Every structure is written in structure tokens, then in C-alpha cells.
Amino acid sequence: MAAAHEQWSSRWGFLMAAIGGAVGLGNIWRFPYMTGENGGGAFVMIYIGAVILVAIPILIAELQLGKRGHKDIVSGTRNVAVAAGKTKYWGIIGWLGMLAAFFVLTYYSVIAGEVIDYFFQTGTGSFVGMSPAEARAQVDVIEASPWRMMIGHTVIMAITIAIVSRGIQGGIEKAAKILMPAFFVMLMGMFFYSMVVADFGRGWDYMFTVDFSKVTPKVVLSAIGQAFFSIGIGFGYMLAFGSYLTEDISIPKTAVIISLADAGVALIAGLIIFPLVFSYGLEPGEGPDLIFRILPIVFSQMNFGAIVGSVFFLLLTFAALSSAIAILQPAVSYLEESWGFGVKGASLAAGGLAWFLGIGSVLSFNLWKGYYPLSYFETFADSTVMGVIDFITANYMMLFGGILISVFVGWSFKSDWVKSEFKDMNPVLFTIWLWLARIFAPAAVAIALYVQLSA
Numbered sequence: 001m002a003a004a005h006e007q008w009s010s011r012w013g014f015l016m017a018a019i020g021g022a023v024g025l026g027n028i029w030r031f032p033y034m035t036g037e038n039g040g041g042a043f044v045m046i047y048i049g050a051v052i053l054v055a056i057p058i059l060i061a062e063l064q065l066g067k068r069g070h071k072d073i074v075s076g077t078r079n080v081a082v083a084a085g086k087t088k089y090w091g092i093i094g095w096l097g098m099l100a101a102f103f104v105l106t107y108y109s110v111i112a113g114e115v116i117d118y119f120f121q122t123g124t125g126s127f128v129g130m131s132p133a134e135a136r137a138q139v140d141v142i143e144a145s146p147w148r149m150m151i152g153h154t155v156i157m158a159i160t161i162a163i164v165s166r167g168i169q170g171g172i173e174k175a176a177k178i179l180m181p182a183f184f185v186m187l188m189g190m191f192f193y194s195m196v197v198a199d200f201g202r203g204w205d206y207m208f209t210v211d212f213s214k215v216t217p218k219v220v221l222s223a224i225g226q227a228f229f230s231i232g233i234g235f236g237y238m239l240a241f242g243s244y245l246t247e248d249i250s251i252p253k254t255a256v257i258i259s260l261a262d263a264g265v266a267l268i269a270g271l272i273i274f275p276l277v278f279s280y281g282l283e284p285g286e287g288p289d290l291i292f293r294i295l296p297i298v299f300s301q302m303n304f305g306a307i308v309g310s311v312f313f314l315l316l317t318f319a320a321l322s323s324a325i326a327i328l329q330p331a332v333s334y335l336e337e338s339w340g341f342g343v344k345g346a347s348l349a350a351g352g353l354a355w356f357l358g359i360g361s362v363l364s365f366n367l368w369k370g371y372y373p374l375s376y377f378e379t380f381a382d383s384t385v386m387g388v389i390d391f392i393t394a395n396y397m398m399l400f401g402g403i404l405i406s407v408f409v410g411w412s413f414k415s416d417w418v419k420s421e422f423k424d425m426n427p428v429l430f431t432i433w434l435w436l437a438r439i440f441a442p443a444a445v446a447i448a449l450y451v452q453l454s455a
Helices: 011-022 025-037 041-069 073-083 088-123 132-143 146-164 168-197 200-208 217-231 237-243 251-279 290-301 305-339 343-363 385-412 415-420 427-454
Strands: none
Touching: 011 168, 011 237, 011 251, 011 305, 025 041, 025 088, 025 217, 025 251, 025 290, 025 305, 041 073, 041 200, 041 217, 041 237, 041 251, 041 385, 041 415, 041 427, 073 088, 073 237, 073 305, 088 132, 088 146, 088 237, 088 290, 088 305, 088 343, 088 385, 132 146, 132 290, 146 168, 146 305, 146 343, 168 200, 168 251, 168 305, 200 251, 217 251, 217 385, 217 427, 237 305, 251 290, 290 305, 305 343, 343 385, 385 427
């Protein structure tokens, strides 16, 4: 017998869970290094525009689709399409979202496992007294050991499975109400610390002084991709979270709150990290290893570096866990409602498989470091197992799913379905959203997808 479909116990619980899902490594790990690689202020300006004009309209559409389906995202999307008089094959939206989220989790937990390792290292004072070269090299020491990487990966997956196995209200919502307030307290504490002791003025200028000569097609596409990745559009969990909404929750208002909170965290993370980096004469364009190679150098040289470093990596751990919980949920819900699993069995099955597949990402850092499974394709010539999964999910599945969601809801939803979610909103705002969702947002994402495919 299929499981009953739960609902959020309160708007606050939903907001904490949704913001927790959105606020993750994409904000504190990915946003700063993407900003560093793409010209600072130029990237930030386009990213903010992409959040407002692309991400928010599609997020509103995604939450509407989930709420209307009120079931696991595969069955729910298919049922909504049939009810709208369209082909059941629109259910591919649910499949894309669920699979994208699941495969992201297989490597996301590996990166999160490194964060836990760094939390323990900073907390025990391991970086104190290290030379900059030694602190910088610690990430190589960690990644060279498959067993050490496996421990972190396993810990993250075990905690994630344990929380999701307790259901929506008893697990995800309850955890979010604890994790997210604690996260924001630590975030603001780190922000004020950076403002007082670091080179805050230079960090601010780097992020918000726009050099238009650095605005290139690559920067624009990277900013759109970051907006999607950060908020979690096309990853299935916002679709799933929307399915648990009660009728009294306003989707447009909550979508704006989620998106602005997520973007705000990304900007604050940049204003924490860049002033610290500049204070010690380091460079921000380090790439994906920015927080693992550069910040340990900072923490090894500053006063109270062990305390500040452990707070930072605990903050990052909370962010990673809140997202891991969210992105496991679509697969768990599918097993529950379409295959009759209990919530504990579904969590163990989906989480256990994600853990097993994640071993490939663990080995991508060490034993399989020179193994490129799809090297016969030029795009993947230098991509490890983890690199292939990351590229396909973040650059193809996520973008394609976002286009389908926007087009389906914008053009195929019955007018009374859509208007019922905007009944308390200004008609002008409704019209703006409708045409952003129908035309501008999918067109912008389609261009990004085309460039990816033709690269």
C-alpha cells in the first residue's frame, strides 16, 4: 500500500527546510570560487540579475507544479499533466529532477565529508603553527587517502539517512528548525568577525565594483548556472517540497523569500571569505579548492585561528547537511509512494545506493585520479568519474529540467490553477511573472544549455 503524503506542519518549518535545502555548499563553497574565477563584481551583478529574472520565476513554477501534484515528483508531475489535458510524458520532469538530485548527492556527500575532516582538524588545532605551504597541502593529504575520504562520505550519508528516515515533520522539518537558526547565528558571527579584523573594504570592492570589460558570455552563463545550482532549481527537491505544501502558504511570497535568503547567504559568504583572503595577501582565483587550500593558510596564521576555523567549517557542515537531506528526499518519496516502501526502508535503500555510487567519487581523488571513463568524448576528455557526474547533472539535467518546468507551468497549466496561487498578489506582478516564466527565463536557460552542448 502506498504511503500517505505528508504535509509541512507550519510555514516556518517549510521555509527553514526549503532555505536549508537551497543554502548549502553551493553558497559557501561554490559561490566564492565562481566569483573569483569570473571577475568579481561583474559576476556578482549578473548572478543577482539571474536570481531575480530567471531563478525566482522558475522556482515559483516548480513549487506550483509540486503543490498541484501532491505526490512523489514522478507520479505527481505525470498526474498533473494528464489533468491539464497534456501527455503523460511530461512526467519526465519528475524523473529528471529526482535523478539529478540523486546523482548530485553521490558526490556532494564526498565534498561534505572533506568539510567534516577540516572541522575536526581546525577544532583540534592541527593548522596552528603550520607554514602556508603545509596548510595549503592538507587537502592533498586528505584526498590521497581513500579510507579517510570514505569516512567523511559515510558520516554525512549516515546522518542524512537517519534524519530523512524520520519523515517530513519528524525528520526534515525538525532538523531544519535546529540546523538553520544555528547556521544563521554562526554565519552572522563570521560576517562581523570578518568585518572587524579582515580587509573588509577590499573584499567589498572586489565583490561589488563592476568592471564591464570582464562581462563575457562565459561569465553570464556561469552566473545563470550558479543561480540554478545555489537555489536548487531542477534538482527535484523544490518540486518535492512543494508537494508537501498546505493551501494557506503563498508560493510567490515564499519563493521570493527562499531565493533572496539563498542569494543573501552567498553574498555574505563572499564578504566573509574575500576579506580574509586579501588580509593575508592571497589571491581569490584559486578555483574549487579556495576554501580547502586558502582558508587553512589564513586560520594557521591568525589569532584564535583554531576557534574561528572550527566555527567556519561547522557552519559549512550544517549547510552541507541541510542540502543533503533535501536532495535525498525526492528518491525516498518515490520509493514510498510508487513502490510501497516504508520511510525507513526507502531512506536506507536510496541513501545506501547513493553511498555506494559515491565510492566512485571518493576514488576519483586518489586511486582513480587518472581514470577518465568518457575520455572518447572531447567534453569529458579530462573528467574523472566525479567530474562526469557533476558536469552532466549541473550543466545538462538541471538546465533542461528548469526549461521544462517553466514551459509546462507557464503554457500548460490551467489559468485557474495559476491564478489561485496569485489571488492576493498585484495583477501586474502576476503578469510579469507569467511572461518571465513563459518566455524570458526558459529562453535564457535554453541559451545556456545550447552553449554547453555546443562547447
